[in-house]
Amino acid sequence: MSAGMEFVLLTFMGLPLLMVLLNNLLKKEIAQKICLSLGIIAGIVQMAAAVFVFASLKAAGQTEADFSQFWDLGVGASRFSVDFFSLLVLFCIGMVITAGFLTAGKTLGDKKFNFTNLAMILLLGMNGIALVTDLFSLYVFLEITGVASFVMISLNKEGDGIEGAFKYLVMSAIATVFILGGLAFLFMQSGSLQYGDVAAALSDWQYAEQPALLIAGFVLVLVGFSIKSGVMPFHGWLPDAYQSAPAAVSVILGGIVTKMAGVYALLRLTADIFVNVPVFNQILMLLAIVSIVLGAVAAITQTDFKRILAYSSISQIGYILLGASCGSAVGLIGAMLHFFNHATFKTTLFVNSAAVEIATGTTEIEKLGGLQEKMPVTGVSSILAFLSTAGIPPLAGFWSKLLIIIAAWQTGNVFIAGLALFASIFTAAYFLRLQRCVFFGPAVEGLEDTKEVTGGVCLSSLALSAITVGFGLLFPALLLFLQGQGLI
């Protein structure tokens, strides 16, 4: 590992921490002014670092790299480690954080300072989730992410933020109980919570001394992470939290946080740990398909922009988990790509909702109308993002969905694959309804002088849309790359 790369690796955990310190050490007045720039820098640097590390790994022919943050560690330690997937995820995190900070400028007023602090902690928590290789450390960073997001949701104490945050907190606490309970049971059998050790302990779990404990362990872990990721029927908190969060926070929250806390973890579990536990995958697949269908159906009659997006998230999370639960390489790659795509398009949509909120002061779709002409950038980017969500080619969302469906089909779950694919029609349904009410339909009174939101919001919608389109168009190249890597 080259020295440069080692240094760059440290930025993932180091830079945000540095930003937090900077933010608090600077004079308050200065900090108020530049705090958002700090966040943006952190986000962009993180994206750059992810790309750099990826390039270095590729150049060195490695697929992963271990590192420790402060001091060298002993044997059996809980290290940080990056592989391609975590790099992808780190890139997503950087992207969404940047978008969130770009949105924050117009929405947060005097809360920017606290927002920056908390968002940096959140960033650290998420990076930690992406980097750790130990289930217990995973829990620790999960908790950090959780706490930071509770506070961020309730950042705006006048609104419904507290309610959303508290619901999230309660459900999250239950999830924690389940996860830790599961970890305890696993720990009893494996004696360690390193990914590799647990996987080894589970490799022949049916012949273990007490399989019941292992079963209890992975069921509890599964349930815990399902709650965290908001899969049906554990989804109750998710729309409330998304809806009540301040605009900028909901961008980050909806774009990446719950995905990191729940979905990424589940992906890791299926990919690295529960490889030999088909039951885990079967249950996950069932949850996934339920989420896909019901999440989309529930979104159809929602009346709040952000709530629609929340239910849409539930549905899309279902797709990611469906890919993961296939247990095949194609499925996993599909899930990872969908993870990335979902981060892109869902962030776009939340940025759009923020733009609408800034421009009109509401996210109630019944009160909106005909914004396409007044807010062309928002309108077009929301269409692109939604089409990507619905899996309309050639946008990015289609390809990852296709891989997932193919994987599900190839593993013999024909009916589930077909249903998952056809459920896109519900996605199309709520997409069309929202477009009709907000952008596409006739203009409503009172919104005549609405103007496009300029600056960061506009920039981030444009950039994210470009990613969605570009990723979709360049997907064949990606496929060739993956083939070159021998992954598919």
Next chain:
Amino acid sequence: MGAMFGNMAAFMTGGSGVNLLWLMVVLPVALAVLAVAIPRHAFAARSACFLAATLADLLLAIALFIAKEGSMLLRWTDFEINLAFRVDPFSGAVLLALGIFAVLVAIYSVAFLRRKEKYGQFYCYYLLTLAMANGAVLADNLVVLLFFWEGLMVTLFGMLLIGDRQKPATAVKALVLNGIADLLLMLGVAATAAHAGTFMMEGISQLPIEGLGVLGFVCMMAGAVGKAGAMPFHSWIPDAADAAPLPFMAILPAAFEKILGIYLLVRITFQFYQMVPGSVMSIVVMAIGAITIVLANSMALIQKDIKRLLSYSTISQVGYMILGIGTALPVGIIGGLFHLINHVMYKCCLFLTAGSVEKQTGSTDMRYISGLGKLMPVTTVCFLTAALSISGVPPFSGFFSKELVFDAALESGMIFYIAAVLGAFLTAASFLKLGHAAYFGPLRLPEGVKTEDVKEVPGAMLLPMGILALGCLIFGVFNALPLSVIQPIAGEGYDFSGWPDNWTLVAISCAVLLLAVGNHLFGYRRTGEGLKAADHIRYAPALRTVYDCAEKRYFDPYDIIMQLIKGFAWICYGIDRAINWVYDVFAVDFVSGLSSRLRLMNNGSVGRYMAWSFLGVGFIVLLCLFLV
């Protein structure tokens, strides 16, 4: 590519240089386009062009008639759908007939249409009609036949629209009825081709009427009969009499359509299919003929407008031809064809006389015109000749052809003979009425028309009428002349020229004619008016209701068909709306209902959320116990 364009060039020039057969179609079309291209006010130039086209066509037809054979073939598409023309003695004769009538009516039209609007359109459609008719007769390929056959519909529609664009109902009626007939023909052609395995008419001969053949025969026959204007495809003709310019009536329903329809009927029954006398198909065809004769004549009897009366009479005469051909006996076929020639002549002549009356008085309604005989003597003479011919008075041509048909009908079944004789009676009665009312009796003219304005029509109009009237007489006295052309079609060794052999039948026919005269006199005595001479039949106890209904168009097949179609359409519309309901209402309600249920699940209470979660956990645990 090159080959394609080469083929196109060949296509446009008719293959190997200029071909007579090809010219029969292309020349009228080209001159039609030319006639329209000439400026509107240059009436003379346009008319000259028009007349030249018909004359050229006649010359070509004569040439072909003399040549008796010839063919050409142009690759049109694969699948044997090629532009194939062939002429044989039969079609040569038909072409000649078409050409003659085309010229005669053209001369008449030029005079008739002088100073009328839209005459250019009429010329154009007329020539196009001629081209299409020629093409249909020349066609040696079923699809080509169908092409020209259906093409006639367009010109028909156009001509009917010339009359009155504000009242397009007749044009629609004609197009719909003809369209249905032609679509049936399309089906018939397809079925016949599938049955025979080829589209080339040359290669289709004496197919048995079974399997697909039944469909092919029936549908093609329907097409032929429909074009000829027999029941039930007839009802547009009387309406057209009101709407279209009169030369149209003379040329299309009276002449071309009859010629074409019967031409095709003969082709079907004796070339394509093997129709045995006494077979089911034969009886069906005869039945159509007989019914048409009786019903159409009954309607003709009560008409009060010359053109309408002539129209119904036209329909009824088709019945004779179909009846004759339907017998499948040589005498019947020859009789039918002979009757066709005669009919075309006298009916053309009758329409032309009616046109003269209309031209001079502005009306053909017998309630307003009467006693024109003194004012228009030549016209009256022409009318009388033609009327005698159509009534079957010896020695006019109609008598001889009718006798042949009677002979064949009697041989095929008494009932058909009775129908034919009844038809003869009604024909005679209606023409007695027409002649009496319009040309004799006290002078009466429509309001605003002065007696001194009503005089004989110009020579250009009299000429065709005279020729046709003369023809009626000549073809009667010298009936060997037409029959020598017709008889070979039915086969070798037939000779029906001269006076009929069966004098009993002649006697009966003459008795029937006398009966008709007696009937007319009886009616005239009762009412004192020639026009109302048939009223005792019209208002006879049982017939009265039937006639009332008929006048209210309860029996108009078009109206019945349209009612049925409308009913069908509403059913379809209902089905369509039901399907639409599934999309617009059911699907939407179902999904939003489901969605609302799911929303109720999230009622905002965190306890509820937890409860759902725990239910989920319980479910997973159960599932796990089941799966492990």
Next chain:
Amino acid sequence: MTTFIIVLCLVVMVGFAISAAMLRSMLKSAVSLAAMSAALAVILYMMGAIWAALFELSVCVGLITVVFISAISLTTPDRRDEAHAADHRRRFAALPFILIALGAAIIAVLVYTGFSLPLPGEEAVAEATFNQVFWQTRQADILGQILMLLAGAFAVVVLFKEGKKI
């Protein structure tokens, strides 16, 4: 002896848990929780987890109880809470029965299936001390703890610092 003390403490824990649930007074619930923590500390001690026991005693019995009590004192002066408390017991009446039934069932199943987790022999016990393990292998957790405390601090800043209303 160890077994006896642990079982005794377990019974105490369950008992206090029930009381935390069923007592109408919030304050008493909080105190019950503290008592639970204390019993847990004893158990941890008996299991050889001395540092953990210490933390449990100091943080959970001490700090958390303080947090609870201050939170309770900040939020209780409301009459409606008493009204809610009225049906409190009714809502929790089923709890002891459920627990007894469930406990009996679990014990029965475990005994019936001969469930047993043997304690390791001396040789299997890892020699590493808490210090070594904690500082040498759990660096990520330590970083996490720091971050968590930071997050807590910011949370306090955001959530508590709103003196205008009070």
Next chain:
Amino acid sequence: MEGQGLLLACIFTPLAGAFLLPIFGRIHVGLRNIMSLLFVLTAFLCSAMLLSPALSQGPVSVYWQLPLGLSIGFLADALAVFMAATSSLVASIIVFYSFGYIERYKNQNEYYLMVTLFLGAMMGLVFSTNLICIYMFWEISAICCWRLIGFYREEPVVRRANKAFMVTVGGALLMLVGFIGIYGETGTFDLLQMQGQTVANWVMVLILFGILSKSATLPLHTWLPDAGVAPSPVTSLLHAAVLVKIGVYVFARLFLVNFQLEAIWETVVPWIAAVSALVSAGAALVENDIKRIIAYSTISQLAFILLGLSTGTMIGAAGGLLYILMHSLAKGGLFLCAGIVEHSVHTKDIRQMGGLAKRLPVTAVSFLFCAFSVMGIPPFGGFFAKFMVIDSALVGGTPLLAGTYIFGAALTVVYLLRVFVKVFLGDATHTDVKEGTWEMVGSVAILGVLSLLGGIFINLPTQLTSFIVENLGRW
């Protein structure tokens, strides 16, 4: 091969060019219009120029292999070139017509973008040899269709646009499930690698859902009449040039070129289409909205196309393809005429129209020509197509089917006549009516004349269709 450049230009000129149009629109409106026409015309010219290599040297193709059985492949065989030329020709005329029609409305940039993109999607779909590519262009066309139908932005209009999107996308998704089913069997999405196989019945059902929804056949048809709320050039585009033809084209591509249709479907598909033909024809007789009537007519005529393509006979296949061409020309003309009428009298209810022939002579004649072509009356082009299609039913040995379609054809005559008569004949209801702009009138005249010429010089298109059919190598 030198044709590859042409092929790529044919596809990507409209696809990529579409996105430049809003930029041109900011510079100058006229420039944008001209460029839009230019892009579409480029597609037409390129496809016309591909005709010669496709006919003489065998198909031109561009191909990149991707993993997972995916590929990016474009193949210009005679069938594809025929379809491409047909749609781009009609689309060019429609774009030309739009110059006059659309100039008074808002959102013109989007309009031209979507129209051009629409055609680009059609070009892409026509030449694609990969199921996923076909699906991709299929969906792009659905998006364009959605935006274009909702062009007027009013609530009911947008609802109908949504309906169209939902139905077609729903069908397409089912079709994609079918495609994945094929993939499950063969391990590839590449059509070139699965020549001559049969598909399982359930896959067939799923694919039919897609095709029938796009080609608006019963019972997935009701979005098409509802789509009549769009501007007339758009409906014309949907009905004539692009959208509904996609379905039948894909049917031809899959089941004439690639897969072997199982015997049962040679009965089932024509019968579904027959019911569709009758029901929609009946509905057309009852409707009073001129565009809805013509839309129902499209549904009815699509059934004829499907009949031809599905009977498994050579003449049927050739007739079906010919029908696509003739119907495109004629139906395009009908809708454009309806657009002129609608612009002139500001209503779509035929009961409130009458006697327009005097005021709109060119439109009336063009309408009549196109109507005759749709009715299948010679010498207009529709006649041959209709005859061949019906003949195929008899060749296939199903006279009852042929009879049903003849009935459908008779209904066609009746309802189109009804429209013509009510709108153009009878008593004049409007006195201040003017013909449309010269672009509009010129466009309809071109289509009317093409309908006529198509019938007279039927040898050209039929030779092409026969060439296509003969080279399928199945008869």
Next chain:
Amino acid sequence: MNVLSIAILTAALLLIVTGLYMLVRTYNMIRIIIAVEVAMKAITLLLAYAGWLNGQTALSQAFVVTIIVMEVVVAVVAAGLAISSFRKNGDVDIRRLNKLNG
């Protein structure tokens, strides 16, 4: 038969059930936090026991210590939310937290 294992597992399960029961049945935000704490006690117990079982006492102690820190912060944040809610609504009844629904 091992009394200790049975007793600890049973007690842990009972504690978790108690905590969850409390969570579902109570209307008081503070009591919800207490309920979470109760359940967390059980988790702590289980983790410690797991470490004891497989001889990884040191590791399990590290876990427990970390968990305790986490627990405290979560409790503080939860209390903060409860107090904020109290300031806003005047009580800590979660039945009032139902504005977000659907």
